[in-house]
Each structure stands twice: as C-alpha cells, then as structure tokens.
Amino acid sequence: MIQKVPFCKVLCDGNELKYITEVIESGWLTTASKTKKFEDQFAEYVGAEYACAVNSCTAALHLGLDALGVKPGDKVFVPSLTFTASAEVIRYLGADPIFLDVDYDTKVITPEILEKAIEKHPDVACLILVHYGGHAAELINDANHGILDICKQNNIKILEDAAHAFPAKLGDRFIGSFGDVTCFSFYANKTITSGEGGMLTTNNEEIFKRVKTMRLHGINRDVWDRFTSDKPSWEYDVVAPGFKYNMPDVTAAIGLAQLERAEVFRKSREEVATYYLEHLKDVKELDLTVSKVPYKDHAWHLFTVVLRDQSKVTRNRFIELLSEKGVGTSVHYKPLHRMTYYKNKYGDRSADLINTEKIWQGTVSLPIFPFMKEEEMKYVCDTIKSILSE
Template identity: 60%
Template structure:
C-alpha cells in the first residue's frame, strides 16, 4: 500500500524515467520525480482486511457503503459503482436510450473513452472544439453545435483537468439550461473532476448522468473503478441491471438472504461492469481523506502558478472557478512554439528525472476518428493550439516544496 508509480494508458503518453536511472538532482543526488504517485496512508489496509476476512470479495457490503457515502458527498440520489469510468459512460449512454444512428456531441480534447462508448452503441460522435484557455466546452460552442446538429440526442461534457465547465453560468443560463431548452440529455465525463463544484453545487449533482474515474492517478482511487451518479430512478435501475449481465436480482442480497433465493432472470443482454468489494474498500478509505488529498494538489497548483505565472513563453490554464472548487487532477501548461518546443522539453525534463504527460492528442487527430469522419484539424482551432504545446506537470499530494522547486527550476532552465 505504499506509494507507487502509475503508468496506465489513461495517463496518456506518460514519460517516466526507467527504474534505476539517475538524474542530477540538487546536491548531486540521484533524483526521480514520476508524473504520478498514489498516496494510500489511511484505512486502506484495514478495510481490505475486512473484505478478505468476510469471505466475499466481489460486489457486496463495501461497494454498497462506498455508493452511499459517495452519494452523500456529491449530493446525488443514486450512485452506481462500476469497474471504470469507461463502463459508467457506456452504461449512462445506454440508459439514456442512445442507440444505432443517434448523434452524440463530444469534445475532441479528451481521452478516447469519451467517444469510444458512443461507438459501442452504434451511435455517431460529433466532435466539438474547446476553449483554448480552459480546454473546456463553452456555452457558445455548445449553442453553435446544437444549431448545426438539431438532431443530437445527448451532449457529453468533459470537465477537463478537474475544472467544471460552465454548466450553470452563461447568457442562456449555462450549458445545462441550453440543453434542456433543446431537449438534449447531458452526460458529464467527470473522470478528472472529483471533488469539484460548479456554481456552489458538487459535480455529480448537475446533469442527467455523471461519470467518475477512480483510476490510480485520480484524486481518490480504487486501483481501477468508476461511479455513475444520477437523480433519475429509472436511469439508476437500468444501470444496476445492466452493470451485471442484465440480471434482475442483486447477487449479494441472494447470498445473505435467510431463505433460498437461487432463481433469477436475465431481462437484457447486460455487461460485466460491477465493482468488487476489494476495490470499494480502497475507495472508502480514500473517500474519507478526499478533501485532504484535493487540498494537497491545490498546494502544488498554487506553487506552479506563483513561479510560472509571469513567463511569456508559457500559457497556464485559465481558472474559471474558485480554486477551492477545482479538483486539480492536472496542471497543464502550453509551451510557446518559438521556445525549445514541447516534445524536446519532455525529453530534457526526462533526462533530469522528471516525468510528464500530454493531455491530450485530440481525437480528431486519432486515426480511427480522423478517417471515419474525415475530420479536418482546421475545424478545431482551440484544441489544435492546445495540443501542439500542452504538457502536464507532476501533481500529487506527496510532492514537497523541494520537489516542486526542482521541477520549476528544471523547467525554466530547459526553456532557456
């Protein structure tokens, strides 16, 4: 349960120096600062032990407790724990009735999961540009897209980097009100955005469906896992059935019942998306310290803003919400093209033992989407400008001031 380096695909192009590689840190000591580290210094071991001793390792009481506590935190009536945010997005779209031929609006500046789940259902993604300063959808972008595609059934909003999009704030009342006026359902990809708030309300209590990730590099983790939240009882019921093979009865309730309850029915061709209790046990422990972990990330972000904020060769993210309402999953910068350049900067920082990442190469540049939908980069000026120079710096609770100083000193030195 000690801190460890994460190198998963959802980190997107993470460059972490190989084990044993030395870099010239301060005082001549070897130094390696990975892009991401997990902090598990709460009740994780105790809760995992309880699961092991219970004799029931898959979805059961710990998962139920995790759902209930998460519901309290985000203010949603229903929470459904699953094995990934991708699963949550798939289940959410399916519960919203998305099917073959339907159109779903989705930003291009996101991880592929946001769009691939649309294709799972035979629907078609319509890619949208994002605002350069925030990497978010705006009310204006969404309104233009709805005018151009009045047949769109669902909008996927990605709360990029941990900051909520303008769901409640804008000339039309925000993205949410705009979609309500057009009869478009809203699913929020909040993989980066726990715990975050918009207009004083927690992300997770806004749209029709919100999907969270508990991947290893997120603010809280279950190792692998996700959560779907909604206030709609019909959506919640559909998700609960479909996350476990379309079975109409809860397997845990059948297990603990005093009476024989062996019979069940399959009412739909569902999926295997349930969260095991082993993962939920970690999540419960992490949830107890979510605010502490988030605050530690904010401390790192403030350091970066203080040291790098006046540099002309960098663009820092524009923050549209109070700092306390930001989840601080990522701290990304945009390197100006006339400098050493993003790709060379990644190499130079890696040589000094500093891991970085790129979030993201936009989906309109990915082979599958580019070719299938004949996507022209010229249609996405905000995303294009972002991705050509974007670079995510290390951001996690255990970074100390000395680490942060080493990162910023190295960055400034490499920029020249």
C-alpha cells in the first residue's frame, strides 16, 4: 500500500537555500556569524537573556546538566515517558535517573507528581522536565506552587527538555524563558529543523559562560572570537576537558530560515490537532490527548491517542491496520524503565509508573505536520473509525 498520509513532513520552502548560499559564499563554514545571528534571534524569540547553539538537543542537555553542577552519584528525576536522550545525559555525568510518572491526559509531570516523588526521594539533586508533545508543564501557577516553586523550596535544580516545545507558551511567556536551562531540538522531525541541531537558553550568565566554553573543547575563546578580535588568533587557553558540540553555520542558516516560519508552522499544526479533537471525540475506544493550555500556546509537535483496554484491536494491530491503509504513525514512547539498559541497572520500576504503563500499552501518535490537507486529516479520522468499528 502506498503511504497516503505520512507521519511527518519536513518543509524547507522559505529562505533556507538563500541563507545556505550566503554561508558558502562567505567562506566560513563552521560556527560564525550565522550561528551568532541564530542564537540572538532565538533568544529574542523566547525572551531569554542568552542562547547557545549546539549540534543536537542531546548536546544541550549534556552541557546543561554539567553547568548545573550534576555530579557522580547524584539522583536526577526524569519522566520515563521520554526519548532516551533525556536520561542518557544523566548517566554521562555518572548520576542516576529516578523515573517519574506523568499525568495520563497531558503526559507531563505535574506539581502533585513532583511533590510525591520528593517525599520518597528528599535527596534528589535535579529534575529534567520534559514538555511532552509540545505541552508546557506547569512551571508556574496562580497558587505560587508550580514546578519552579517546588524545586526552589526543595533546592532541586531544573533542566527543561523542550525538544518538542518550540514555540510553546505558559501564560504570556515562551518556554525557554523560565528556568535556568532549557534545551531545544532541531532534529529533522521537530517543529522547526536544521537537520540536526539544538539550542540551550538561559538567563544565568555563569551557566551561559560554562556552556559556551564546554561546547568547544573547554577553550576559553570560540573560533569566531579568535578570528574577529584584536588578540592573536593562536592564543587560547583550555580551562576544562570540554566537548565538540558547536553548531556549524550551514546548519544555523537552515535554522534561521525555519525560525522565520515557526509561528506559521505552529498555527498550522494547531489546525490539525483541532480537527482531530473535533472529529475523533466520539470514538469511544480512544482517549485523545488533552491540552490544559490554550491551543494557541501548544507547540503541537505530537498528537497522541491512547487505545483503551476494552478496544477489540490491540495497539500493535491498530498500527499495522493503519499502515495497511497508508496512514503513517509512530509511538512516543516505549518508556525508559522498560528498556534493557535501565531495567538491568535499576530493576523493574513499573509499579511506580501506573499512568506511564497505561499510556504505553495503548499509545499511538497520529500524522501531524504543517499544511496537512483537510482531505488527509479526514482520511486519517475515517480510517481510524472504520478500523475500530469492524
């Protein structure tokens, strides 16, 4: 069967080629003025003091945890319902993940879940908060008892994994402007892409300086500075054993062009989500994703449904049948506590992760991408209904 509706589509029909050509003509292919411009414009977009472009969100998460001072033996909260990158960086630093459950409807950690986890693990050093699917977790609330408040009261550092959450808002502020460290992904299937790439935002100057240094081998000057400042270019110092995580200018060129279209893309994804919410609401076998933020503030990276227990079709068979009818889907995620490495190292944690287990048994991510045609959305909904009514 030819695929009628793919799971995702990449759109590069803005200024991508123009900006790439400018980079090639400039003769500067590594990190230089385009990356600087991308950082400046991204920081301005989300309302952060500083932004540091890197070659993946995984790199940003690693640099962020390092800058927050996470060290061997520390315990770090992380949801189990996430991509492996969110937790592997904890292991890079010799710390140990403690997997948290998420809210069944929104699939993010809530203040209540966090508070219960702190009672059980009062010695935890850090929380990695994933804004799953583009839905902002409750960092702040009217009761001044949001996740940021709870972390502050309990001396827990917080690192936001916003790989799915650009552009996403909480109240009148963008994700990326709240906590000490927020990490974004520009991987090919993300809401804006540069092929591969990531961005770390912060309002903390010390964190920014550490991240910038560790991004490039622990050298106290970046390449652009070495070739634009008055100091001799050969002269630099190594202040720590850093990494090679910088973003090249060709990548930044694509990112800049995508950034110009970020809200157009987001709005278009919102239209797809709104269509699904309306046209699938009466399908009794499905629990649809719930947004507790206004739809306009959601990045809508994913649109997930959970097949209920009583459905006659299993999740895996449902995916097969959709695929046979030409509908691309995915699963986000097989939870990390079920992965061999974490199971072998930390034992079976499933009893603590009731919602995560329930989501995992039934979850399917439906096609969502900018400029999806109404006939494509209708085809997805009609196909789902016909499979579930057989």
